[in-house]
Amino acid sequence: MQASSEETHRGTGWITAALLLGLFTTSFPSTILTIAVQPIAEDLNALPSTVVWVTTAPLLAAAVSTPLFGRLGDIYGHRRVYLVGIVIAMVFALGSALAWNATSLIMARTLSQTGAAATVPTAVAMLFRASPPGQRVRASARIGATTSAAAVIGVVVGGPLVDLVGWRAIFVGQVGLCAGALILSLIVTPADPGKRARSSLDVPGALALAVATLTLTFGINRLAVWGWSPVPVACLVIAPLALRVLVLVERRAVSPLLPVRVLGSHNVRVITGATVLVGAGYMGNFVVTPLYLQGVLGLTAAVTSLLTVPRALSIVLAAPTAGRAAMRFGERRVALMAGIALTLALAVMAVGGLVSSLVVVAIAIALSGYAVGHLNPSLLSAQGSAVDERDVGLAASLQQTGFQVGAVIGIGLFTALAGDATDDGPFALVFLLTAACSLAATLVLVRMQDTSKPAAPHSAPPRIPGDSGS
Secondary structure, eight states: OHHHHHHHHHHHHHHHHHHHHHHHHHHTHHHHHHHSHHHHHHHTTOOHHHHTHHHHHHHHHHHHHHHHHHHHHHHHOHHHHHHHHHHHHHHHHHHHHTOOSHHHHHHHHHHHHHHHHHHHHHHHHHHHHTSOGGGHHHHHHHHHHHHHHHHHHHHHHHHHHHHHHOTHHHHHHHHHHHHHHHHHHHHHSOOOOSOOOOOOOOHHHHHHHHHHHHHHHHHHHHHHHHOSOHHHHHHHHHHHHHHHHHHHHHHHOSSOSSOHHHHTOHHHHHHHHHHHHHHHHHHHHHHHHHHHHHHTSOOOHHHHHHHHHHHHHHHHHHHHHHHHHHHHHOHHHHHHHHHHHHHHHHHHHHHHHHTTOHHHHHHHHHHHHHHHHHHHHHHHHHHHHTSOGGGHHHHHHHHHHHHHHHHHHHHHHHHHHHTTOOSHHHHHHHHHHHHHHHHHHHHHHTTOOOOOOOOOTTOOOOOOTTOOOO
C-alpha cells in the first residue's frame, strides 16, 4: 500500500508538471510583446498604435472564449479540450512567426491565444481532480506562480531576445515549447473519466455570452480612448440587450452553458464579481506603472523592465505560503487579508507617485505582487470548491473571465486617464483609483463564505482517475 501511495504521488507530480508546462508555454509571449511593440511596428511597416492590438485583441478573445472552453471541458472531457487548446496555440504561434503584416499577426495571435484560453480552465479542473479539496489552493497557487514566472522570463529575456534575433523568434520558441508540453501531456495525464453525463453544447447561450462579453469589454475599453463615438456607444447599448437574451436563453435551454446550479452558488457570484474589480485595479496598475516610470521619472525601458520583475517574482514567491495559509486559516480569511494588503500597496504607490519617489513606488510594486500571489489562488480554489465536480471547469473559467474582463476595462480606462501625462498628478490619481478597485473587491469578499477545511496532516495522496495502481 505504501508503494502504491508513493507511485500515485509521483504520478500526480508528473501530471502537475505537464499541465504547468502547458500553461507556461501559452503565457510567456504576452509580456515579451509589450516590450516588442516598436520593433514589430518597424519590421511590418505599421503604426505602434496598430501593433498594440497584438496584445489587446488576444485579451478580448480570451475573455470571450474562456467560459465556453470551461463548459466544453465539463461536457466532453477536460483532457481532450486541453490538448486541442495546446495544438491550436502551437499552430497559430507558427502563423505568428510567419506573419507578413500587422493584420495577419494580430489575427494569428488572437487565434493562438484563443487556443491558450482553453488550457486554463481545463488545467485547473484536472489539477483539482488530482488534489483533495483541502489542498486545491496549493494547486491554484502553483498555477499563479507559473503564469507569473512566465511574465518574469518574458520581461527579463524579451528585450535581449528581440534585439539579438528578432521578434519572430518569440513564436518559434513557443512552437517548440508547445510541442514539448503536448507530448508530455499525452504521456502522463490520465484519460477523462469514461462515465460522464453527455449533454449538447448550448450554442445560442454561447453566442449570447460571447456578444455580451465582447461588447461590454470592448465598449468600455474603447470608450476610454475614443470617447462617445458611435462604436463604443453601440457596444454599450448592445451589451445589456445581449445579457438579457442570455438570461432568457439559459432559462429555456435543456443543457445551459451557464447552469442555474452554478450561477446560483453564492460564492460563485461573490468571487466572480470581486475578481472583475481585482482585474481592473491590478492589471490597470500593471500597465500604467511603466508609463509613469518612463514618462515622468525618465527611466529607460531596460530599467523599467527590471523594476517590474519584482511584481511578478513576488507572486512566484507567494505560492508556497499562499497554499499553506489557506489550508490553515481558510480561503476567506486569506482572501480578505490579501485584499487589504493589495489595497494598501496600491495606495502607497499613489503616495509615491504624488511625491515622485522611485523607492516608494518600487517597494509598492513588489508588495502588490505578493498580495495578489495570495489573493488569486484563494479565490480560484474557493470558486472551484463552491460547485459540483462536474462544473469545476466552468466555475474556474468564470473566475478567469472575470479577471480578464476587469483587466480589459481597467487597462482601457486608466491608460486613457494617464497614458499621455508627463507629470505626477494624473498617475497618482490613477494609482489611487486602482487602490479603490482593490478596496471595493475586498468589501465584496466580506460576503464570501469559507467552505474550506484544513487538510489532514498525514492524509494519503488522492487516487488519480484512470490510474490502475492497486
